[in-house]
Each structure stands twice: as structure tokens, then as C-alpha cells.
Amino acid sequence: MKKPIVLSNGMRVHLLPFSGTEAATVLVFTKVGSRHEYPKINGASHYIEHLMFKGTKRRPTTLDISRALDAVGAEYNAFTGKEYTGYYVTIAAGHLPLAIDVLHDMIFHSKYDPKEMDRERGVIIEEINMYADNPMMHVEDLLEETLFHGSTLGWNIAGSPKTMRSMTREAVIAYRDEHYVPSRMVVAVAGKVDKKTLAAIEKTFGSVKARPEPKAYEPFVSLEKSSRPRCNVQFKNVEQLQVALGFPSFGVADARNPSLALLATILGGTMSSRLFISVRERKGLCYFVRAENGAYDDTGAFMIRSGLDKKRLPEAMKTILGEAEKIKRSGVTDRELKEAKDHFRGRILLKLEESSNRADWYARQELLLGEAMTPEERMGETDAVTVADVKKVAREVLDQSRMAVAAIGPFKDGNAFLKAAGIL
Structure with missing residues (x-):
């Protein structure tokens, strides 16, 4: 495990120097996302992420922020999930103090100008519309809405046009102040990191006053078994259907996740996976098919x-569900497991060549797990998985009585889709 440096206010810091690069990434994570919201402010976490780029007291406008970073060729952005928000700057190492200063300034001294806030509401509504008009992206939202029905985990990260128009400045700032507290934040700096970096972080992020942590959210209660899949359909007159099948799996700290990750790789994680070969290569039923696991x-x-292809939907669904049942029944081969482990190792090593991915590796684990495994430790954990382990998690997770389905296509409702797919 790599231990963090803990500042006096409770904020955790990972300094990750490595050779062979002239760049560095500063990544700041905070433990807040759409599942921490309440109905009237659904979308606030993502809205706040946007507003951090709209001007501070020292850098009053968006242009002032972007010009400071663009002038030195930096790459910068932010992202919001259901349980976290992240901000990063990748920059030539000689300008690392600038990246630290700008991120601290944005996160803790943004103005939230009412005119800028109103302007950004419109931007986000168009972003919501963009995703809704992109079936490949939107089908995931529909699936999690169904899989996590009754929980804030099922809410859209960006909110809705209604909540974006109605949430007040006061509510947004109160929510920010409740969740942007040092003890729920992690700073990681990776790349060409010098001895002055920690002092720069202490001067900026370390100056933020400690505050109490917010109340915990309601934990998710898994859906009970059902004789028919829960189905969420969006009508759209398209030639290519977008279909997603979902199964409840394990929390982020669960010891079964390495086995489940290997199952996802073998079943549908690569171009040599079972689903890709059977559904696309042998039968030509799709352009893409993929299996993956996401943990909260x-x-x-x-x-x-x-x-x-909507004309061959029953054959495609039969093939996909057949492969899932086959892997539950017969498990995986020694060769498949070895190749999946080698794939996992290779992907990690390639990703960690970049400072941004190395910062993300440690910061994300620290935020979500409260500890950070090294890549070697994680690979060792994966290497220990057996054929029996993969078969066991396949039987636990790929349970059709707990399956949710989402689809975008020319179907009036869930029943119509399930009948067309041959599931009912």
C-alpha cells in the first residue's frame, strides 16, 4: 500500500514522482457526486464542476483561467461521476506551481456569479439533450435508472432540464460547502515532481479550514428477484437498436472484484472475447458488443x-444470454484466464506511462477505498484468481432473475421490447 501524506486539515496527498517525463499532472478528487444530491438539486454536483471554471476573485472570468493555462500549453478539464468529482491539470513540470495554484483558486474561490450561473444552465441543458440524442451513451443511463430504481444511484449525473432551470444559487452553494471539505478530498501529483511540490500544496490546499463531514446517504438496497426482467425503453425510430443488460454486482471494496473484472474481460472485454466472437464474428449480429463491471x-x-439489427433481435438476445449461461455452467478455461490476466497487466502498464493515469490510479483508490494499492499489488491480487473463482462470481452475478434491461428503438414500452427480443 502507498500511504498518503495527510495535511493538518485532513486532506490526503499522494506525491508520485517518476522518471522519463517532463510533464506533471495535478489531480484533485472530492467525494461528491449525483448520489449525494436530493431531488430539487439533482445535477448540482455536475453544475458545480462547470461553475469552477467561470471565474474567481483573482481570475475573474473564464478567459482569465483558460489564458493562464493555455499560455503554457497545459491540458485541463474536470469530470463528475455518481460518487466523485475530479479536476486536473497536466502541465510542463516547470509550471507545476501554476497548476496547483489555479486548481486551488478554482475549487475554493470561485465566484458563482449569478449571470454566469444562468448562462451555464443553458449549456448543461444542451449537454443533457446531446446525451439523450446519442443512443449509445444514453442507454447506460436508462439501464442504471432501472437497475438502481428507488435510489439516487439511478439518477442522471447531469440532472434534468427542470432541475437545472429551478435550482437556486443559494442551494447550490450550500451543497458545495457541505461536501467540499478537506477530509473528503485527495490531491495527487504525478510525473516530474520536485521537492517544492509539497510546500506548494500545503500553502494552497493546506490553508483550507477543516469542516465537519456531511450526513451519509441512504445505502442501496438490491432489487429482489423477479420472474421477468425490469425493462426501461426509450422509443426511437432507428435501424440499429441499443440494448443494455444489467446485473447487480459488488461494492468497490469487495474482494470478489478481481474475479469479476476477469470475467468481464473473458465474456466481452476484448475483440477475442466470447461475446465478440459469437455475436459479431460468427453471426454478424452486431457492430459492437461489450461486457464491463462498474463498482460503487x-x-x-x-x-x-x-x-x-432490429430484424435479428431475437437471435442476438438468445446468443448473448446463451453465452452468459454457458460461462455460468461451464466456467472459463485456463488459457482464457491466463490471457485475461496478461491483458489486465498489459493495460495497466501502458496506462501508467502517462502522469494523468498514474495520478488517477492512486487518487481514485484513496478516495473510494481509503487506501491505495500499488500496481504491483493489484496485479498480484489479480494473478491469484482461479478458474473456480471466476465461475463462482459468474453464477453469483449473472442471475437473470435480477436482470434489468434497457433499450432504445422502435418499441412503445418494455413489454413490446421483451416480446420482440423473445424474452417474454
């Missing part, structure tokens, strides 16, 4: 997604 604090979502 207290649960997870194992998904199988594909773009399918």
Missing part, C-alpha cells in the same frame, strides 16, 4: 451492451 460504494453494475 455499496453495490455495482455488471453490464452487457450492444448495438443490434
Whole structure:
């Protein structure tokens, strides 16, 4: 495990120097996302992420912020999930103090100018519309809405046009102040990191006053078994259907996740996976098909997604579900498991060549798990997985009585889709 430096206010810091690069990435994570919201402010976490770029007391406008970073060729952005928000700057190492200063300034001294806030509401509504008009992206939202029905985990990260128009400045700032507290934040700096970096972080992020942590959210209660899949359909007159199957899986700290990750790789994680070969290469039923697992604090979502020919939908669904049942029944081979482990190792080593990915590796684990494994430790954990382990998690997770389905295509409702797919 790599231990963090803990500042006096409770903020955790990972300094990750490595040779062979002239760049450095500063990444700041905070433990807040759409599942921490309440109905009237759904979308606030993402809205706040946007507003951090709209001007501070020292850098009053968006242009002042972007010009400071653009002038030295930096790459910068932010992202919001259901349980976290992140901000990063990748920069030539000689300008690392600037990256630290700008991120601190944005996160803790943004103005939230009412005119800028109103302007940004419109930007986000158009972003919501963009995703809704992109079936390949939107089908995941529909699936998690169904899989996590009754929980804030099922809410859209960006909110809705209604909440974006109605949430007040006061509510947004109160929510920010409640969740942007040092003890719920992690700073990681990776790349060409010098001895002055920690002092720069202490001067900026270390100056933020400690505050109490917010109340915990309601944990997710897994859906009960059902004789028919829960189905969420969006009508759209398209030739290619977007279909997603979802199964509840495990929380982020669960010891079964390495086995589940290897299952996802073997079933549908690569171009040599079972689903890719059977659904696309042998039968030509789709352009893409993929299996992946996503983990949250207290649960997870194992998904199988594909773009399918509506005329051959029953054959495609039969093939996809057949492969899932086959891997439950017969497990995986020694060769498949070895190749999946080698794939995992290779992907990690390639990703960690970049300072941004190295910062993300440690900061994300620290935020979500409260500890950070080294890549070598994580690879060792994965290497220990057996054929029996993979078969066991396949039987636990790929349970059709707990399956949720989402689809975008020319179907009036869930029943119509399930009948067309041959599931009912």
C-alpha cells in the first residue's frame, strides 16, 4: 500500500514522482457526486464542476483561467461521476506551481456569479439533450435508472432540464460547502515532481479550514428477484437498436472484484472475447458488443451492451444470454484466464506511462477505498484468481432473475421490447 501524506486539515496527498517525463499532472478528487444530491438539486454536483471554471476573485472570468493555462500549453478539464468529482491539470513540470495554484483558486474561490450561473444552465441543458440524442451513451443511463430504481444511484449525473432551470444559487452553494471539505478530498501529483511540490500544496490546499463531514446517504438496497426482467425503453425510430443488460454486482471494496473484472474481460472485454466472437464474428449480429463491471460504494453494475439489427433481435438476445449461461455452467478455461490476466497487466502498464493515469490510479483508490494499492499489488491480487473463482462470481452475478434491461428503438414500452427480443 502507498500511504498518503495527510495535511493538518485532513486532506490526503499522494506525491508520485517518476522518471522519463517532463510533464506533471495535478489531480484533485472530492467525494461528491449525483448520489449525494436530493431531488430539487439533482445535477448540482455536475453544475458545480462547470461553475469552477467561470471565474474567481483573482481570475475573474473564464478567459482569465483558460489564458493562464493555455499560455503554457497545459491540458485541463474536470469530470463528475455518481460518487466523485475530479479536476486536473497536466502541465510542463516547470509550471507545476501554476497548476496547483489555479486548481486551488478554482475549487475554493470561485465566484458563482449569478449571470454566469444562468448562462451555464443553458449549456448543461444542451449537454443533457446531446446525451439523450446519442443512443449509445444514453442507454447506460436508462439501464442504471432501472437497475438502481428507488435510489439516487439511478439518477442522471447531469440532472434534468427542470432541475437545472429551478435550482437556486443559494442551494447550490450550500451543497458545495457541505461536501467540499478537506477530509473528503485527495490531491495527487504525478510525473516530474520536485521537492517544492509539497510546500506548494500545503500553502494552497493546506490553508483550507477543516469542516465537519456531511450526513451519509441512504445505502442501496438490491432489487429482489423477479420472474421477468425490469425493462426501461426509450422509443426511437432507428435501424440499429441499443440494448443494455444489467446485473447487480459488488461494492468497490469487495474482494470478489478481481474475479469479476476477469470475467468481464473473458465474456466481452476484448475483440477475442466470447461475446465478440459469437455475436459479431460468427453471426454478424452486431457492430459492437461489450461486457464491463462498474463498482460503487455499496453495490455495482455488471453490464452487457450492444448495438443490434432490429430484424435479428431475437437471435442476438438468445446468443448473448446463451453465452452468459454457458460461462455460468461451464466456467472459463485456463488459457482464457491466463490471457485475461496478461491483458489486465498489459493495460495497466501502458496506462501508467502517462502522469494523468498514474495520478488517477492512486487518487481514485484513496478516495473510494481509503487506501491505495500499488500496481504491483493489484496485479498480484489479480494473478491469484482461479478458474473456480471466476465461475463462482459468474453464477453469483449473472442471475437473470435480477436482470434489468434497457433499450432504445422502435418499441412503445418494455413489454413490446421483451416480446420482440423473445424474452417474454
